[in-house]
Amino acid sequence: MKLTKLSLFFTLAILMSVNASAQNSKAAKWCASDQHLEEMKMQDPNFAAVREQLEQYTIDYKLNNDASKKKATVIIPVVVHNITHSGGQGYVSKNGIESMINRLNIDFNRQNTDASNTRPLFAPFAAAVDVEFRLAHIDPNGDCTEGIVRMENDLSFYPVPRDNVKSVSYWANNGARKYFNIWIIDEIETVSTGGYVAGYAQFPGSNNNGTYGVVIVDQNTSFNDRTLTHELGHCLNLLHTFNYGWCSGNDDYCSDTPRQYESVTSACNTNQNSCSNNEADYGNADVVDQIENYMSYASCQNMFTLDQKARVESILTNTNVNSGIGHLATNANLIATGVADPYNPAICTPIADFTYDKEYICQGDSVAFTDFSYDASPTSFNWLFSGGTPNTSGDANPTITYNTPGVFSVTHQPATTAGSGSEIKSNIITVSSLTADYSGLIVDGFENAGTFNSDWRIENIDGGGQPFTRITTTAATGTASVRIMNRFISVIGEQHELISPSYDLSVLANPTFSYKLAFARRASSNSDRLLVWRSLDCGYTWSLVMAPLQGSGLSTIGSTLNTGVWVPGANDWATKSTSLNSISTETNVRFKFAFESGQGNNLYIDDINIDGTLSIEDELTKITSFSVYPNPTSSSARISFNLIEGVENLSIKVRNAVGQVVTNVINGQSFSAGKYSLRVDEEKKLASGIYFIEMNSDGNTKVEKLIVR
Ligand SMILES: [Zn+2]
Numbered sequence: 001m002k003l004t005k006l007s008l009f010f011t012l013a014i015l016m017s018v019n020a021s022a023q024n025s026k027a028a029k030w031c032a033s034d035q036h037l038e039e040m041k042m043q044d045p046n047f048a049a050v051r052e053q054l055e056q057y058t059i060d061y062k063l064n065n066d067a068s069k070k071k072a073t074v075i076i077p078v079v080v081h082n083i084t085h086s087g088g089q090g091y092v093s094k095n096g097i098e099s100m101i102n103r104l105n106i107d108f109n110r111q112n113t114d115a116s117n118t119r120p121l122f123a124p125f126a127a128a129v130d131v132e133f134r135l136a137h138i139d140p141n142g143d144c145t146e147g148i149v150r151m152e153n154d155l156s157f158y159p160v161p162r163d164n165v166k167s168v169s170y171w172a173n174n175g176a177r178k179y180f181n182i183w184i185i186d187e188i189e190t191v192s193t194g195g196y197v198a199g200y201a202q203f204p205g206s207n208n209n210g211t212y213g214v215v216i217v218d219q220n221t222s223f224n225d226r227t228l229t230h231e232l233g234h235c236l237n238l239l240h241t242f243n244y245g246w247c248s249g250n251d252d253y254c255s256d257t258p259r260q261y262e263s264v265t266s267a268c269n270t271n272q273n274s275c276s277n278n279e280a281d282y283g284n285a286d287v288v289d290q291i292e293n294y295m296s297y298a299s300c301q302n303m304f305t306l307d308q309k310a311r312v313e314s315i316l317t318n319t320n321v322n323s324g325i326g327h328l329a330t331n332a333n334l335i336a337t338g339v340a341d342p343y344n345p346a347i348c349t350p351i352a353d354f355t356y357d358k359e360y361i362c363q364g365d366s367v368a369f370t371d372f373s374y375d376a377s378p379t380s381f382n383w384l385f386s387g388g389t390p391n392t393s394g395d396a397n398p399t400i401t402y403n404t405p406g407v408f409s410v411t412h413q414p415a416t417t418a419g420s421g422s423e424i425k426s427n428i429i430t431v432s433s434l435t436a437d438y439s440g441l442i443v444d445g446f447e448n449a450g451t452f453n454s455d456w457r458i459e460n461i462d463g464g465g466q467p468f469t470r471i472t473t474t475a476a477t478g479t480a481s482v483r484i485m486n487r488f489i490s491v492i493g494e495q496h497e498l499i500s501p502s503y504d505l506s507v508l509a510n511p512t513f514s515y516k517l518a519f520a521r522r523a524s525s526n527s528d529r530l531l532v533w534r535s536l537d538c539g540y541t542w543s544l545v546m547a548p549l550q551g552s553g554l555s556t557i558g559s560t561l562n563t564g565v566w567v568p569g570a571n572d573w574a575t576k577s578t579s580l581n582s583i584s585t586e587t588n589v590r591f592k593f594a595f596e597s598g599q600g601n602n603l604y605i606d607d608i609n610i611d612g613t614l615s616i617e618d619e620l621t622k623i624t625s626f627s628v629y630p631n632p633t634s635s636s637a638r639i640s641f642n643l644i645e646g647v648e649n650l651s652i653k654v655r656n657a658v659g660q661v662v663t664n665v666i667n668g669q670s671f672s673a674g675k676y677s678l679r680v681d682e683e684k685k686l687a688s689g690i691y692f693i694e695m696n697s698d699g700n701t702k703v704e705k706l707i708v709r
Contacts, residue, residue: 024195025194025195025196026195026196026198026220027190027191027193027194027195027196027197027198028193028194028195028297029191029193029262029297030195030196030197030198030199030227030297031197031198031199031200031201031227031230031231031234031240031297032162032188032189032197032199032200033199033200033201033202033203033231033234033240034240034243035200036162036163036200036201036202037203039161040202040203040206044206047205047206050205050206050322050323051203051205053205053323054204054205054237054315054318054323054324055253057314057318057320057323057324058237058253058310058311058314058315061310061313061314061317061318062307062310062311062314065310065313065314067127067306067307067309067310067313068127068306070128070130071130071313072130073109073130073131073132074130074131074132074313074316074329075131075132075133075134075329075334075339075340076131076132076133076134076180076316076328076329077134077135077136077147077178077179077180077328077333077334077337077338077339078101078133078134078135078136078147078179078180078181078182079135079136079139079145079147079148079149079171079179079180079181079182080097080100080101080135080147080148080149080182080183080184081149081150081151081168081169081170081171081181081182081183081184082097082148082149082150082151082183082184082218083151083152083153083155083156083165083168083169083183083184083185083186084150084151084152084153084156084186085152085153085154085155085156085157085186086154086157087152087355087356087357088355088370088372089156089157089186090156090157090184090185090186090187090217090218091218092184092218092221094146094148094374094377096221096222097135097148097184097221098135099222099223100221100222100223100228101133101134101135102223103223103224103225103226103228103229104133104228104229104232105132105133107226107229107294107304108128108129108130108131108132108133108229108232108304109128109129109130109131109132110126110127110128110129110303110304111128112302114302115302115303117292117300117302118292118302118303119270119292121282121287121288122256122290122292122303122305125256125281125303125305125306125307126292126303126304126305126306127303127304127305127306127308127309128309129236129304129308129309129312130309131236131312131316133180133232134147134339134343135147135148135339136171136179136337136338136339137337137338137339137343137346138336138337138338139171140171140172140173140178140179143348144346144347144348144349144375144376144418145338145346145348145375146346146348146374146375146376146377147346148374148375149169149171149374149375150351150353150372150374151168151169152353153165153168155167155168155185156168156185156186156187157185157186157187158187158188158189158190159185159188162188162189162200162215163211165183165185165215166181166183166210166211166213166215167210169183170210170211172210176327177212177325177327177328178327178328178333178336178337179328179337180213180235180325180328181212181213181214182213182214182215182216182228183213183214183215183216184216184217184218184221185215185216185217185218186217186218187217188200188215188217196217197217198216198217198220198227199214199215199216199217199220199227199228199230199231200214200215200231201213201214201215201231201232201233201234201235202214202234202235203234203235203237204235204236204237204315204323204324204325205237205322205323212235212325213235214228214231214232214234214235216228216231226294226301229294229301230294230295230301233294233295233304233308233312234295235325236311236312236315236316236325237311237312237314237315238252238295238304238308238311238312239251239252239253239295240252240262240295240296240297241254241257241258241260241289241290241293241295241296242259242260242261242262242274242296242297246261246262247259247260247261247274247275247276247277248277251279252295253307253311254305254307254308254311255279255280255281255307256279256281256282256305256306256307256308257279257290257293257295257305257307257308258275258278258279258282258287258288258289258290259274259275259277259278259279260272260274260275260289260290260296261274261275262297267291267298267299268291268298268299268300269291270288270291271288272288272289272291273286273287273288273289274289275289281307290303290305293305293308295308316328316329346376347376347416347417347418348375348376348416348418349375349376349415349416349418349419349420349421350373350374350375350376350378350414350415350416350420350421351373351374351375351376351421352373352412352413352414352420352421352422352423353372353373353374353412353423354369354370354371354372354373354410354412354423354425355369355370355372356368356369356370356410356428356429357370358429358540359428359429359430359539359540360430360432360535360538360539360540361402361429361430361431361432361537361538361540362431362432362433362434362537362538362540362588362657363402363403363404363405363431363432363433363434363690364401364402364403364434364657364689364690365401365402365431365537365538365540365657366399366400366401366402367399367400367402367429368397368398368399369383369397369398369399369400369410369412370397371396371397371412371414373412373414373421373423376414376416376418376421377416378396378414378415378416379415379416379417380394380414380415380420381393381394381395381396381412381413381414381415382394382412382413382414382415382420383395383398383410383411383412383413384410384411384413385400385408385410386408386409386410387402387404387406387408387429387431388400388401388402388408388410388429389401389402389403396414401689402429402431403689403690403707404431405431405432405433406431407427407429407430407431408427408428408429408430408431409424409425409426409427409428409429410424410425410428410429411423411424412424412425430539431538432502432538432539432588433502434588434657434690434692434705435588435705436501436502436503436504436587436588436589437455437501437502437503438501438502438503438504439503439504439505439506439507439587440504440507440508440614441508441610441611441612441614442503442608442609442610443607443608443609444607444608444609445475445476445477445478445480445481445606445607445608446470446475446480446481446482446606446608447478447479447480449470449480452470452480453470455500455501456482456498456499456500456501457498457499458496458497458498458499459496459497459498459499460496461494461495461496461497462491462494462495462496464489464491464494464496464597465488465489466484466485466486466488466489466496467484467496468482468483468484468496468497468498468593468595468605469482469483469484469485470482471483473567474567474568474604475606476516476518476573476604476606476607477516477606477607478606480606481604481605481606482498482604482605482606483602483603483604483605484496484595484597484602484603485565485602486528486595486597486600486601486602486603487522487565487566487601487602489597489599490599491597492527492597492598492599493596493597493598494596494597495594495595495596495597496594496595496597497592497593497594497595498592498593498595498605499539499590499591499592500590500591500592500608501590502538502588502589502590503588503589503590503610504586504587504588504589505580505583505584505585505586505587505589505610505612506584506585506586506587506701507614508584508610508611508612508613508614509584509612509613509614510579510581510584510612510613511579511580511581511584511610511611511612512577512578512579512580512609512610512611512612513534513545513577513578513580513591513608513609513610514575514576514577514578514607514608514609514611515532515575515576515577515593515605515606515607515608515609516573516574516575516576516605516606516607517530517549517554517556517573517574517575517576517603517604517605518556518568518572518573518574518603518604518606519554519555519556519600519601519602519603519604520555520556520557520560520561520562520566520568520572520600520601520602521551521552521554521555521561521562521600521601522561522562522563522599522600522601523561523563523599523600524552524559524561526551526598526599526600527550527551527598527599527600528550528551528554528595528596528597528598528599528600528603529548529549529550529551529554529595529596529598530548530549530550530554530593530594530595530596530603531544531546531548531549531593531594531595531596532544532545532546532576532578532591532592532593532594533545533591533592533594534583534589534590534591534592535589535590535592536583536586536588536589538588538590539590539592542592545578545580545591546576546578549576550598551598554600554603556568556572556573556574557572562601563601564601565601565602566601566602567602568604573604573606575607577609580610580612584612587703591608593605623641623642623643623644623647623695623702626639626640626641626695626702626704627639627640627641627704628680628693628704628705628706631705631706631707632706632707632708632709633706633707633708633709634708634709636679636680636681636685637679637680637681637706637708638677638678638679638680639652639665639676639677639678639680639693639704640675640676640677640678641675641676641695642674642675642676643671643672643673643674643675643676644673645673646670646671646672646673647670647671647697648670648697648698649668649669649670649697649698650666650668650669650670650671650695650696650697651664651666651667651668651669651695651696651697652664652665652666652678652693652694652695652696653665653667653693653694653696654680654681654686654691654692654693654694654706655691655692655694656689656690656691656692657689657690657691662686662691663680663681663686665678665679665680665693666678680693680706686708687708688708688709689707689708690705690706690707690708691705691706691707691708692704692705692706693705693706
C-alpha cells in the first residue's frame with residue numbers, strides 16, 4: 001500500500017477560489033480589535049480589571065507629562081511572522097515587509113507626505129509620536145535574524161478561533177517579552193455584512209505572553225496602506241475615535257479627537273459631523289469628525305493627536321509585567337534583540353525552504369521551483385533535482401523538466417557569505433508515463449493484491465488513521481474490494497483519496513465508466529460525501545466526472561440507518577456509471593475517488609469498469625513493423641513501416657509534448673503495399689524534448705514516442 005501525505009492541487013484550487021472571492025473587498029468595519037477585546041474580557045476574568053488599572057496609570061501619566069514636548073525616539077524591536085498556506089498564499093516579500101515597517105515609522109513620526117492634508121482645525125493637535133519600529137537582528141536563540149519568520153500552515157486562512165494562528169510562531173523568549181510580534185496571514189475572517197477583516201490587534205494589559213501583537217492580512221501590507229498603523233495604535237493602547245460607536249458614553253479618552261459615530265466613519269466626507277457634543281480641546285463646540293485620524297475607519301487617514309501620543313508614551317513607560325510594554329524599549333532589550341544603534345543590515349545564514357507549482361506531472365512536463373528561504377537574502381543557490389533536466393541549478397527560481405517517469409526528491413541550498421542553508425524534500429514530484437498503463441476494456445475488481453498496490457495510489461490527505469484499504473472480507477463480486485472504515489473517523493471533513501492507474505480510451509467507441517458502491521449512514525444528519533474526478537494530465541488538474549453523492553444520496557440502503565460496524569450484504573451494492581464520450585479520444589486518463597467524512601458508516605468500492613465498443617475496422621492494421629529510429633535521437637530520425645495492403649489517405653505528423661503539430665511528414669497521401677522509410681525532420685532539427693509521431697488513416701491513429709536529445 002502506498003501512503004503519502006501530499007495534498008492535491010484540485011483541493012488547493014478550490015481553496016484559492018474561495019479565498020479570492022472572500023477577499024475581494026475590505027469590510028466597512030475592517031478592524032476586529034474591539035470584538036477581540038470583548039472576547040478576551042470574557043475569557044479572562046482579570047483582564048477587565050487590569051485594563052482599568054492601566055487606564056488609571058494613563059490618566060496619572062497624562063497629568064504629569066506634556067505630550068507636546070519633543071522626546072527621544074523610543075525604539076521597539078519587531079518580529080514579523082509571515083504565515084502562508086497552499087504553496088505560498090499570503091506571502092509578502094522581504095522588500096514588502098521592510099516597506100510596511102517603513103510606513104509605520106513614517107506615520108508614527110509624522111513624516112507622511114499627506115500630513116499637509118490635515119485640516120487647519122485639527123493641525124494644531126497633530127503629533128509625531130516619536131516611536132521607531134526595527135526588525136530584530138537577534139532571535140530568541142541569540143542567533144542572527146532579519147526579523148522575519150516564514151511558516152507554511154493552514155491557519156493562515158481563516159483561523160478559528162482567530163488567535164490560533166499565533167501559535168504557529170511567536171517570539172517571546174521564555175516568558176520575557178522581548179519582541180513586538182506582527183503576523184501576516186492570508187485571511188483573518190469575512191464579515192456577515194460583506195467584505196473581510198483587514199487586521200486586529202491585542203490591546204496591552206492582557207498579561208498574555210503568547211498572543212500580544214497585531215495580525216494583518218497580506219493584501220493590506222503595502223506601503224500606501226494604513227491598516228498596520230491603525231492596528232499598532234491599538235497595541236499601543238489607542239482606541240477607535242468612535243469607541244463604543246455612539247456620541248455619549250465612553251469615547252477614546254482623548255479630548256482632541258471629536259466624538260463620532262462608528263456607522264458613518266468609512267467615507268472621507270469633510271462635512272461629516274456625526275456627533276454634536278464635542279470635546280474640551282474644541283471648546284466643547286460642535287466640530288466635524290476627525291476623518292484624518294489613524295484610529296478611524298476613514299480612508300483619508302494622516303494623523304495621530306497629542307492626546308493619543310500621551311497614551312502611547314504612557315504605555316511605553318509602563319514596565320508593569322501585567323499591563324505595560326515598556327520592557328520592549330529598554331536599552332538592555334534593544335541590545336538583546338539586535339536593534340540598538342548602530343542598526344545595520346543583518347547578514348545571516350539562510351533558513352532554506354522552497355515551494356513548487358506541481359506535484360503530479362506527465363513525463364516531459366516542467367515544474368517551477370521558487371526559493372522560499374528566509375532570515376537572509378541569498379547571494380548564491382545550489383539546487384539538486386533527481387530525475388530532472390537539468391539536474392542542478394544555480395538560479396533562485398529554476399524551472400525543471402522531468403523526462404522520465406518516477407518519484408523524485410529535491411535539495412535546495414541557498415547561501416550568503418555567512419553560510420548556506422539546506423532543505424531536502426523527499427519524493428515530492430511524481431512523474432507519470434505518457435503511455436497509459438491500460439487500454440481498451442477494463443474490469444478491475446481489486447482481486448490481485450500486487451496489481452492493486454502497484455496500480456492504485458492512496459492519498460491520506462489529512463493523515464487520518466482510516467485511509468482507503470484493500471480488503472478481502474467482503475466484495476460486490478469476487479473476494480476483494482476497497483473500504484474506508486469511516487465508522488471510526490471522528491473528524492468531520494477528513495479527506496481520503498484513491499487514484500486509479502491511467503487508461504487509454506481512444507481505442508473505444510462510446511466509452512463508459514462505472515463502479516460499485518456500498519455505504520450506510522449512522523444518522524440522518526450524516527454529511528459524508530464522495531466525489532469522482534478525472535485527470536487528463538497525469539494528476540496535475542482534476543475535473544468532476546460524476547455528480548457528487550452526499551448524505552442520503554450516498555446511502556445504498558435507502559433510509560435505513562446502521563450504528564454498528566457496517567458490512568454490506570450482496571444486495572446492498574449500487575452500480576454508478578457515466579458516459580465518457582466527451583473524453584473518448586483521450587489516451588491518458590486517471591480517475592480519483594475523493595471521500596470526505598461526515599460521521600456516517602463504512603464505505604466500500606468495487607468493480608471499476610471501463611466499457612465501450614472496440615474499433616474493429618482499422619486501416620492501420622495494414623501497417624506492420626512501425627518503428628522510429630534512432631530513438632532517442634540527437635539528429636534527424638527516420639520512420640519505417642511495412643504496408644500489407646495499399647492505403648488511400650495516410651498522414652504522418654509530429655506533435656510536441658503539449659500536442660502541438662511541429663511538422664507534417666506526409667499529408668493525406670496514397671501508398672501501395674511495400675516497405676517504407678521516411679525522414680521525420682529533414683530540414684529543421686527538432687529541439688530536444690519528447691515528441692509523438694502520429695500516423696493517421698481515415699480517423700484511425702497510431703502513435704509512437706520520439707525523444708530528441
Ligand atoms: Zn481598529
